[in-house]
Amino acid sequence: MRLKTLAATAAMAVAGFAGSASAAGELNIFNWGDYTSAEMIKKFEAAYDVKVTITDYDSNDTALAKVRAGGHGFDIVVPSANYVQIWVKEGLLLEARPDQMENFKNVDERWVNVPWDPGRHYTVPWQWGLTGIGVNTKVYSGDINTSAIWLDPPPELAGKINVAPEMNDVLFATIKYFGGEWCTEDLELLKKVRDKLVEAKPKWLAMDYSVTEKLPAGDYSAVYYWNGAIMRSREKNPDIKFGYPKEGFPYFMDSVAILKDAKNVENAKLFMNFIMDPQNAAMISAFAKYSNGIKGSMQYMPAEMQSAPELVVPPEFEKAGEFLTTCEPPVQELYTKLWTELQK
Template sequence: MNNLVRFFLIIVVVSGILLGTISHLNTSQGYSGNNTLTVYNWGDYIDVELIKRFEKETGIKVIYETFDSNEAMMTKIQQGGTSYDVAVPSEYTIDKMRQDDLLIPLDHSKLPNLKNIDQRFMDLPFDPDNKYSVPYFWGTVGVVYNPSMINGKKITSWNDLWDPALKNEILLIDGAREVMGMGLNSLGYSLNDTNKKHLQEAKTKLDKLTPNVKAIVGDEIKMLMANEEASIGLVWSGDASEIMSENEDLDYVVPKEGSNLWFDNMVIPKTAKNVDGAHKFINFMLDPEVAAQNTDYVGYSTPNKAALKHLPKEVVEDERFYPSPELTEKLEVYENLGKRNLAYYNELFLQFKMHRK
């Protein structure tokens, strides 16, 4: 029995030494809890030079991890295996996360740069009073197209895509809300419609689009469109901007019936270990010059009104990517539809994809 006790005592002592050594190494390398910040963001969605600048200015070491979908991000935060201090989910996910008690309320007194955000993008239904989130980037869903490949035709309406002359010319992003939303908008319905009759009607109409659809793809749509593998693509506005920078023959339009107005916002998850550091990081990203540099790197539209004066005039006056208030009023933010309705959207979208085969 004494040998057993001695054995456990040795394990305890050795474990203590190991933990102490790890703690010392982490601290000496800048990885202690108070000066480390773990940021969880979309891939290639921040200028890495800004991370270096934040680290230099604050002494806080940033550990940067990426995700490729809101669902993957939310699942990992729910599991709690990693102590993420800042995350950047989209609007409907923020709504769900706050309902599921996965977010820490923001202390606005620690975010003086919040005043720089355009009031059009504050106090939206998915986060009243911006209690939990701060706008990071925003944009639209629309059509990028090459007029020279379709005999000079101009795309102005979703219904233009059903033209038989566009056979095998269209690429679609692999997203249920985006593709179903296109079908709903083309019929004059809301992007957040949950009427099953309307949804079936939209799916039936999408089936008729099948001859024109060349492929349903992911991020490779940018390369395919830039290389003129297709003449038309359903894309997010930021991707359109990147594609157009590679091929000047392309144009982008938000169809006249309306479309999606999306937001990615910064939040502090319940997993956060460095809440004070998280506020410092968010406030840093809201600085006008920082936001402008980040916008120039990423290519999406900034909600930071004060940052606009630091961006080229031809960028901020381009209504394709900074649409007028009159147009933004016609656009819809995705709502959290609930598990049952979202599952039905996904089911119809899967049926559409299977119909193509």
């Protein structure tokens, strides 16, 4: 009965912007792998009689290339902040005006007038976090608050490292490792970055997103990866510890957007409004272990998330973190060439 009441209330709330509260049909979501709460999806499906299909991707570039190619069949995508403007400028996103939806009042003020989507005309918050270090302390007991863990690996970790397959996160940390600034065009510094990555890569085991299974199981002994996944790994194996790279680490926010060629626009708008409800946002965070940007959601989350070492940045590392921004096209081209060379 409670679920039916919630569904009826939500349907009335969104009727003004979605046209009809009767939304039976489909919704196709293109999202990062292992990033979507099945519990939350089931709740949405039951509330609106909508069948949701989720397709995974492993990087912003993978998602962008797939949608650019056309014929994808997706309604929703979840790009990171530093990519949103690329999607907007290329005309790939629908100006869905989530700022006019009923639940937009729940978006935390700090995430409303954001540089990548001022006033939120295209996107709503999904989750945000940072990229740091996860280490199995049974294998390595030294300093883990450094990018040297994966750029200059100690012998104990060499050949047992996984690195996030995301260009900007990897390049950001490596540039900072050499004392540079993000979006630098310094060719001498970028040569150092390239050479270091080419030198380090043979000492990595993988670049994938199967961390929440392989890190706690011991298949990986160290990762440069996203904090929520490392928290989930620690919950399975208490020997996993989180490190904040003192040289510099990137913050990110991923946001839900509707594609310009979406076939199920009204259902996608219903989903946007749905995830701005604090209880639903809490389901998203409780699963993936990231913050979400929705006021009032914390009270519905597991208590341990309020003090988790992966989510609460120690004061001594606060200045090392920096939000990833969108570099100018010429700089992005430089970085893409460097990244392509690394993939050879």
